[in-house]
Amino acid sequence: MQYISTRGSAPVLDFGGAMMTGLARDGGLYVPEHLPSFSKDEIAAMAGLSYEEIAFRVMRPFIGETFSDDEFKGLIAAAYQGFEHAARAPLKQLAPNHFLLELFHGPTLAFKDFAMQLIGQMMQAALAKSGKRITIVGATSGDTGSAAIEAFRGLSNVDVFILFPHGRVSEVQRRQMTTPSESNVHALALDGDFDDCQARLKDMFNHFEFRDAVGLAGVNSINWARVLAQVVYYFSSAVSLGAPHRTIDFTVPTGNFGDIYAGHIARSMGLTIGKLVIATNQNDILHRTLETGVYETRGVAPSMSPSMDIQVSSNFERLLFDVLDREGAAVADLMNDLKTTGKFTVPQGALEALRAGFASGRASEEETLATIGATLKASAELICPHGAVAVRVAEAHLGENPMVTLATAHPAKFPDAVEKASGIRPALPPRMADLFERPERVTRVPNDLAALEALVLETTGHNV
Numbered sequence: 001m002q003y004i005s006t007r008g009s010a011p012v013l014d015f016g017g018a019m020m021t022g023l024a025r026d027g028g029l030y031v032p033e034h035l036p037s038f039s040k041d042e043i044a045a046m047a048g049l050s051y052e053e054i055a056f057r058v059m060r061p062f063i064g065e066t067f068s069d070d071e072f073k074g075l076i077a078a079a080y081q082g083f084e085h086a087a088r089a090p091l092k093q094l095a096p097n098h099f100l101l102e103l104f105h106g107p108t109l110a111f112k113d114f115a116m117q118l119i120g121q122m123m124q125a126a127l128a129k130s131g132k133r134i135t136i137v138g139a140t141s142g143d144t145g146s147a148a149i150e151a152f153r154g155l156s157n158v159d160v161f162i163l164f165p166h167g168r169v170s171e172v173q174r175r176q177m178t179t180p181s182e183s184n185v186h187a188l189a190l191d192g193d194f195d196d197c198q199a200r201l202k203d204m205f206n207h208f209e210f211r212d213a214v215g216l217a218g219v220n221s222i223n224w225a226r227v228l229a230q231v232v233y234y235f236s237s238a239v240s241l242g243a244p245h246r247t248i249d250f251t252v253p254t255g256n257f258g259d260i261y262a263g264h265i266a267r268s269m270g271l272t273i274g275k276l277v278i279a280t281n282q283n284d285i286l287h288r289t290l291e292t293g294v295y296e297t298r299g300v301a302p303s304m305s306p307s308m309d310i311q312v313s314s315n316f317e318r319l320l321f322d323v324l325d326r327e328g329a330a331v332a333d334l335m336n337d338l339k340t341t342g343k344f345t346v347p348q349g350a351l352e353a354l355r356a357g358f359a360s361g362r363a364s365e366e367e368t369l370a371t372i373g374a375t376l377k378a379s380a381e382l383i384c385p386h387g388a389v390a391v392r393v394a395e396a397h398l399g400e401n402p403m404v405t406l407a408t409a410h411p412a413k414f415p416d417a418v419e420k421a422s423g424i425r426p427a428l429p430p431r432m433a434d435l436f437e438r439p440e441r442v443t444r445v446p447n448d449l450a451a452l453e454a455l456v457l458e459t460t461g462h463n464v
């Protein structure tokens with residue numbers, strides 16, 4: 001399978017190439033040239049299989065020659081063996097036709113582990129073959145960073161730098177990034193918000209001398225392999241609830257649009273998904289875009305669901321590419337408008353296609369708190385603020401189809417908000433119980449490309 005850029009003018013790559021490259025050299029994102037699709041019989045045959053087996057069947061057509069079948073099965077098994085639930089992504093029931101998909105049983109307690117654990121395995125396998133050394137730089141609104149560090153800590157051929165917005169992640173999130181003691185792990189607290197972190201990361205990718213000198217690789221959801229790993233749990237959960245014989249709706253707490261875009265891919269591959277509902281917190285650029293057709297950035301207002309405090313939603317570009325009939329030049333024009341004016345207008349036909357496939361809603365801070373309390377009362381489930389945003393929005397979109405709402409993080413990652421809402425302070429799992437006693441190691445960095453590049457070069461011993 002070949003991968004092409006959403007902006008139409010970067011080299012065509014295979015799966016391994018797209019995974020190691022991250023951002024395309026024309027500034028776009030890699031997507032498969034053609035999507036594989038599954039018949040109803042093939043989907044029906046997934047019922048009752050293990051998560052790992054479904055993962056193999058769903059992802060195999062995308063991998064091409066990068067890994068053999070046996071090798072790929074081994075990587076999948078290694079990726080998910082550290083999850084603390086046999087189902088990996090278990091479903092809980094909230095109401096007669098409303099289900100919660102728990103995606104937080106991995107090592108860092110957020111759904112980012114599903115993709116990062118697998119990418120960690122796949123990149124290691126690819127590096128072992130090539131003998132290369134790489135530098136991973138990631139931007140995080142809180143959960144990607146710890147998941148990446150967990151996946152790459154201690155590896156001899158990888159340095160990991162994580163940019164997080166100083167003062168804007170929860171204490172648990174910060175400590176998960178600053179307490180690993182391995183010398184190849186570097187947590188960087190940037191003076192700015194998540195969008196600044198992501199913008200500096202993209203600047204590094206667009207500075208080719210630097211990119212090539214350090215062997216820059218990306219693990220943000222600009223990396224196609226991240227999206228692919230997230231397609232799997234749409235299949236596993238929908239099949240558990242009766243797909244392909246039933247149509248299932250999903251509501252997804254959304255920031256960078258990676259997770260819900262994976263649902264769009266699953267639907268495009270033949271999975272019987274009805275509505276995909278975008279749930280945002282008060283940083284509601286995607287909800288506004290669907291309502292008005294104008295994608296317009298405003299400042300980020302910190303919320304109690306920090307992993308969704310985002311204005312520039314990278315993966316939305318992949319969806320735009322699809323609804324613009326895969327015209328790379330049209331995507332490049334809109335992205336240029338965004339860069340120069342801070343907004344763009346979605347053309348009418350594309351907007352209609354967006355509205356046909358997606359619904360959206362937003363939850364305020366008060367609504368988020370109230371939903372944590374109400375959900376505990378109604379179903380004895382304690383949910384994190386991100387899940388609460390989604391549950392609140394999902395409740396406004398319940399219909400005939402079963403609704404699956406994605407619970408993206410464990411409540412113990414956000415103990416202050418959860419305690420305020422419910423009176424219960426959720427405890428960390430025993431293996432993390434001493435997180436608050438471990439020493440922290442972090443470097444404060446300015447929101448400045450040259451300074452960041454100098455730091456990465458010096459730490460890794462490279463020159464441009």
Ligand SMILES: *Cc1c(COP(=O)(O)O)cnc(C)c1O
Nearest residue numbers: 143255256257258259307408409
């Ligand atoms: C990253 C994250 C999100 C947002 O996911 P996107 O793929 O960026 O839309 C939501 N909830 C939690 C807990 C997260 O860590």
